[in-house]
Amino acid sequence: MQNTNMQTLAVDLGDRSYPIYIGSDLLSNPDVYAPHIHGKQVMIVTNDVVAPIYLEDIKKALKGYRVDTVILPDGESHKDLTTLNKIFDALLEHRHNRTTTLIALGGGVVGDMTGFAAASYQRGVNFIQVPTTLLSQVDSSVGGKTGVNHPLGKNMIGAFHQPQAVIADTDTLETLPLAEMAAGMAEVIKYGLICDSDFYDWLQESVASLISGDAELLAEAIYRSCENKAKVVSQDEREGGIRAILNLGHTFGHAIEAHQGYGSWLHGEAVGAGMMMAADLSARLGVLSDGQVLKLRRLLQAAHLPVEGPKDMSCDDYISRMAVDKKVLDGTLRLVLLKQIGEAYVTSDVPSTLLLETLMACGAKAS
Amino acid sequence: MQNTNMQTLAVDLGDRSYPIYIGSDLLSNPDVYAPHIHGKQVMIVTNDVVAPIYLEDIKKALKGYRVDTVILPDGESHKDLTTLNKIFDALLEHRHNRTTTLIALGGGVVGDMTGFAAASYQRGVNFIQVPTTLLSQVDSSVGGKTGVNHPLGKNMIGAFHQPQAVIADTDTLETLPLAEMAAGMAEVIKYGLICDSDFYDWLQESVASLISGDAELLAEAIYRSCENKAKVVSQDEREGGIRAILNLGHTFGHAIEAHQGYGSWLHGEAVGAGMMMAADLSARLGVLSDGQVLKLRRLLQAAHLPVEGPKDMSCDDYISRMAVDKKVLDGTLRLVLLKQIGEAYVTSDVPSTLLLETLMACGAKAS
Numbered sequence: 001m002q003n004t005n006m007q008t009l010a011v012d013l014g015d016r017s018y019p020i021y022i023g024s025d026l027l028s029n030p031d032v033y034a035p036h037i038h039g040k041q042v043m044i045v046t047n048d049v050v051a052p053i054y055l056e057d058i059k060k061a062l063k064g065y066r067v068d069t070v071i072l073p074d075g076e077s078h079k080d081l082t083t084l085n086k087i088f089d090a091l092l093e094h095r096h097n098r099t100t101t102l103i104a105l106g107g108g109v110v111g112d113m114t115g116f117a118a119a120s121y122q123r124g125v126n127f128i129q130v131p132t133t134l135l136s137q138v139d140s141s142v143g144g145k146t147g148v149n150h151p152l153g154k155n156m157i158g159a160f161h162q163p164q165a166v167i168a169d170t171d172t173l174e175t176l177p178l179a180e181m182a183a184g185m186a187e188v189i190k191y192g193l194i195c196d197s198d199f200y201d202w203l204q205e206s207v208a209s210l211i212s213g214d215a216e217l218l219a220e221a222i223y224r225s226c227e228n229k230a231k232v233v234s235q236d237e238r239e240g241g242i243r244a245i246l247n248l249g250h251t252f253g254h255a256i257e258a259h260q261g262y263g264s265w266l267h268g269e270a271v272g273a274g275m276m277m278a279a280d281l282s283a284r285l286g287v288l289s290d291g292q293v294l295k296l297r298r299l300l301q302a303a304h305l306p307v308e309g310p311k312d313m314s315c316d317d318y319i320s321r322m323a324v325d326k327k328v329l330d331g332t333l334r335l336v337l338l339k340q341i342g343e344a345y346v347t348s349d350v351p352s353t354l355l356l357e358t359l360m361a362c363g364a365k366a367s
Numbered sequence: 368m369q370n371t372n373m374q375t376l377a378v379d380l381g382d383r384s385y386p387i388y389i390g391s392d393l394l395s396n397p398d399v400y401a402p403h404i405h406g407k408q409v410m411i412v413t414n415d416v417v418a419p420i421y422l423e424d425i426k427k428a429l430k431g432y433r434v435d436t437v438i439l440p441d442g443e444s445h446k447d448l449t450t451l452n453k454i455f456d457a458l459l460e461h462r463h464n465r466t467t468t469l470i471a472l473g474g475g476v477v478g479d480m481t482g483f484a485a486a487s488y489q490r491g492v493n494f495i496q497v498p499t500t501l502l503s504q505v506d507s508s509v510g511g512k513t514g515v516n517h518p519l520g521k522n523m524i525g526a527f528h529q530p531q532a533v534i535a536d537t538d539t540l541e542t543l544p545l546a547e548m549a550a551g552m553a554e555v556i557k558y559g560l561i562c563d564s565d566f567y568d569w570l571q572e573s574v575a576s577l578i579s580g581d582a583e584l585l586a587e588a589i590y591r592s593c594e595n596k597a598k599v600v601s602q603d604e605r606e607g608g609i610r611a612i613l614n615l616g617h618t619f620g621h622a623i624e625a626h627q628g629y630g631s632w633l634h635g636e637a638v639g640a641g642m643m644m645a646a647d648l649s650a651r652l653g654v655l656s657d658g659q660v661l662k663l664r665r666l667l668q669a670a671h672l673p674v675e676g677p678k679d680m681s682c683d684d685y686i687s688r689m690a691v692d693k694k695v696l697d698g699t700l701r702l703v704l705l706k707q708i709g710e711a712y713v714t715s716d717v718p719s720t721l722l723l724e725t726l727m728a729c730g731a732k733a734s
Binding site: 119323 | 448451452455456459460462486487488489490491512514517519520522523524525526527605606690
């Protein structure tokens with residue numbers, strides 16, 4: 001395909017390898033889809049916010065196929081088994097068979113649910129990710145994690161299922177609200193923090209331009225983020241070890257999201273506050289310097305991200321929610337912390353007094 | 368473990384290999400479980416018919432673990448996402464983590480749902496099958512197919528997920544109603560039909576003793592069935608090709624089950640009638656001899672299985688249900704038929720006139 005504005009990143013996972021296309025003018029280009037659709041049937045899964053903006057464009061690009069559509073309600077609060085079943089309803093009503101291809105058009109919620117539907121429909125069909133938010137372009141595009149929430153825990157029901165391709169069209173970021181741009185930046189910053197200090201330095205310089213929507217810089221940030229994530233994931237596809245570092249800030253963040261009710265804090269906002277907590281705790285353990293904690297605080301603020309948790313959460317609210325997090329093995333709380341900017345580590349050796357100090361320093365009530 | 372009444376069959380699937388233990392006195396023996404439980408948490412999933420009979424026995428065998436239980440309503444009509452969610456509820460309420468082991472205690476419905484819950488909970492945890500019906504001992508124990516039904520199609524939502532071990536205790540068959548014993552025999556007969564004519568001959572001789580519950584002969588029938596299925600599955604774990612022959616009678620059978628409402632015909636009964644239809648059609652195509660069709664009819668009857676479909680189904684009822692079956696690729700109906708006793712083949716080359724003749728010969732109304 002001819003597109004000078006496009007970069008391609010290969011995610012290397014053996015026979016489950018796939019490309020990520022990053023650039024402008026991709027969503028409506030038939031040539032980016034064609035090599036990755038192997039049957040005649042296509043089911044576009046999207047939501048009621050994204051559909052009015054992009055559905056017609058993508059349908060034009062898929063003219064050669066039998067295309068059906070299912071439009072889900074928007075938002076994390078609908079990321080559940082009931083909404084998932086609407087995808088199965090649509091697939092069966094329109095008699096899609098095992099050769100069908102699902103296309104996830106939207107943010108992370110649409111991507112996670114479409115991926116899980118693809119993993120489970122007739123025990124596994126193909127799907128393509130077309131992420132339309134910064135968060136989903138840098139985060140959900142790599143890793144194969146799919147799933148839905150349960151009232152008692154986020155992403156508790158799901159599967160590992162790799163897409164055939166990811167199409168990250170940077171033009172879609174033009175319509176993204178600032179809060180969602182900031183939420184995406186939380187994950188971008190995370191990749192710098194856990195494994196790429198050069199990228200972190202570049203982000204400190206570029207944060208204002210990125211937040212204001214500079215397409216060229218955004219494409220670079222997406223590429224570097226996906227590249228870093230792909231490196232980690234290809235070492236540990238099913239999260240037995242090293243992959244856990246991708247959860248920096250997430251154990252705290254999931255506690256915030258679960259307590260507030262999914263959707264009231266954006267995932268990226270909760271991760272932003274969570275990374276601040278991880279950095280604060282790393283400093284209290286004497287591992288990270290106070291200067292680096294302060295730099296992170298400034299970067300998060302420049303990215304319009306929260307550096308504290310919600311005011312109505314107590315330490316107990318955090319602890320009880322963190323205990324059910326998937327990173328907890330046999331009752332032992334394991335946390336991802338920072339040795340330095342650009343290097344994360346996993347530890348279960350965290351004195352609870354220090355954890356409580358961190359939570360209170362980051363806005364939690366004592367009880 | 369010391370148990371002279373036990374045979375072990377190894378299912379060879381590379382790093383997903385596992386043993387099937389077949390014999391008496393197994394369900395309450397701690398030694399058969401211990402090598403296959405890697406954490407401290409165990410969740411027994413069973414139903415309200417099986418629980419009163421076996422739950423206490425199995426709990427005694429699991430004394431060393433933190434055991435929780437979830438009891439589902441019995442029957443195929445409850446094999447759906449709503450009932451599946453009860454398993455997730457229990458796992459999260461009792462804070463089971465990724466190291467938990469699910470134990471499926473019951474028939475095929477419990478096994479399929481527990482397996483899918485294990486495949487999906489936190490994107491995959493371990494499980495052990497303890498099948499308590501003949502059907503589930505010979506069928507669900509091998510193959511890794513898990514899932515639930517959708518109102519528009521059977522087993523439409525699921526995953527491939529292999530157990531850590533299968534514990535087939537033949538003592539559990541003593542409490543099995545005759546209709547369920549017969550339903551299990553349908554799958555046993557299937558293995559003879561598709562790939563083992565010696566076994567088929569042995570079944571013709573042994574059918575009366577098997578149906579009346581001869582424990583030694585049943586253990587042999589279970590072993591040979593699982594062995595044949597394992598041979599096919601190990602060649603084609605995810606059903607890309609040869610594995611399709613395991614569906615002999617199932618495309619017809621699924622149409623019967625879907626039309627009648629899941630649970631009103633037992634799965635094995637529907638498969639029995641479906642195998643008769645497959646044989647009849649094979650004869651009409653000039654492949655199978657009329658003598659062999661007649662022999663199959665007698666064997667099914669001796670096993671107390673139906674040789675015709677339900678009286679209230681029309682040819683159209685079959686055709687429309689068969690078209691949505693998973694074996695249909697791109698709108699082409701593919702059927703598993705018989706070259707001879709002991710050899711199945713897959714074809715999409717079936718004149719619809721012959722198909723209609725078969726349906727009517729096997730009890731379907733013309734319209």
